[in-house]
Amino acid sequence: MSTSVTRQTFDEVMVPNYQPADIIPVRGQGSRWWDQQGREYVDFAGGIAVTVLGHAHPAMIEALDAQAHKLWHLSNVMTNEPALKLARRLTELTFAERVFFCNSGAEANEAAFKLVRRWGNTRYGAHKNTIISFFNAFHGRTLFTVCVGGQAKYTQGFEPLPGGIRHLPYNDVAALEAAMNDTVCAIVVEPIQGEGGLIPASPEFLRAARALCDKHQALLVFDEVQTGNGRTGSLYAYQQCGVTPDVLTTAKGLGGGFPIGAMLTTADVAKALPFGTHGSTYGGNPLACAVAGAVLDEITKPELQRNVVARAQQLRDGLDQLGRRYGLFGTPRGQGLLVGAPVSEAWKGRAKEIVNAALAEGVWLLVAGPDVLRFAPALNITEADVAEGLARLERAVQKLAAVPAAVNA
Structure with missing residues (x-):
């Protein structure tokens, strides 16, 4: 039996729910990685905002x-x-x-989501079970979480779906006020919609959500x-917006x-999940918690957070210049090192083409939907x-800009 694998091996042995790139990375160091052919890439994707300290820290x-x-x-x-030490540090x-x-x-x-449902049920009665979420939200790929997420494409074909979930327009205070009643057990919101296009919540919207939950x-x-x-630019985004949630999820x-x-x-809220109501075989695994403890030690260092601010400004300035020069995408948005660049009208629906062209030039970035380029490099x-990553991206967009959009379509 051959021990060598290629991209074709994926098509032969894997469930086809992904469409990975044609290259296979084999080694990484810092913010660069190398593929099977030894070619080097600058990593602007961070494993979808995961590798906060780069590779092999x-x-x-x-x-x-x-x-x-x-x-x-x-x-x-x-x-x-390790689990107890990490939990204590997170609470501190x-x-x-x-x-x-x-x-x-x-x-x-x-x-x-199980917590808020059970909290509403045990504290106020079975009627208090409605979860309010927002269109274009993304909260995961389990059946419950895709239903709370506000993107129908992720629930199609998986019916019947869990009920008691209502979706509203993001950043719409009036719609949120109109939807609130005594059946609502929770409002679930991303401070910045990630998969939905790197759209920040307004301070007014988050303050209204907090006030309505209290009311x-x-x-x-x-x-x-x-x-x-x-x-x-802070450990959690809520720490910059002046609004404190009752529940926060992180990964x-x-x-x-x-x-x-x-x-x-x-x-107080945790009392809603007493012994036997929820669990995870691997949750709190010593290996995972030991690594996470080391990560937490690093990302809370002031010098690292200063680097986030400086590199975010460098990245946004560079993207803004490229956008103005070549016209493929517009003014970047987001916060810290979570940056989105919306594509121009001529490139609507084709953000992935720009990502592919960038990869061919040796820089890896992401999409946030079909119309937004996403950047989430190591902190x-x-x-x-x-x-260097911006220079490689410029080579890619320069080539794309030289080809009329109709030819690429």
Whole structure:
């Protein structure tokens, strides 16, 4: 049996729910990685906002190696030191008093949605079960989380769907006010819609959500799976907007590439999930928590957060210049090192073509829907790497701009 694999191997052995690129990365260091042919790429994608410290960071390697020689897994019949240390640190750094560990953002949101439903049921009665979410939101790929997410394309073909979920326009205070009543158990919102196009929530909208939850005895849930862990210039985005949620979900960058997720909440709200009501075999795994602890130590260093601010400005300035020069995309938006560049009218629906052209020039970026380029590099990316990535992106857009849009269509 051959041990070699190629991109064709994917089509032969994997379920076809993904369409990965033709290249296969095999090694990474910092904000660069190399494919099977030894070609180098600048990483502006960060594994979709996951590799917050880049590839093969020494602090993560040291934490993983040390824990690998101790305990790998126990299950939640036993607790463990790395999980307790990480939970204590998260409560020290946030509004939260209680933590639930799991393996991903979807699982963190699943736990949050179960929590708010049970909280409403046990505290006020079975009628209090409505979850309000927003169009174009994304909260994960489980059946419950895709239903709370406001994108119909992710629920089509999976009917019948869970009920008790209502979707409203994002950033629409009047619609939110009109929808609130005593059946609502929670409002679920992303401080910046990620998959929905890198659209920030307005301060007025978040303040209104908080006030309406207080008025109608509902919980405010912030999905910070993508915006959290230093991505926006603070540990969590809520810390910059003057609004504190009752529940916060986090994953992605928390493990820096090692799978881990967490739901954070207050001691009072946490009472709604007593013994036996929810669980995760791998949640709080010693290996994952040890790595996440090392990541948290790094991303809370002031010098790293200063780098986020500086590199974000460098990236946005560079994208703004490229957009003005070549006309493929417009003024960038977002916060910190979570940046979106909406494509121009002539390139509507074709953001992926720009991503593919950039990859061919040796820089990896993402889309946030068909009309927005997304950038989520490592928080410790260097000035030189940002400059090089922008130079490679310029080569790509220069070639695309030279070809009439009708030819590319």
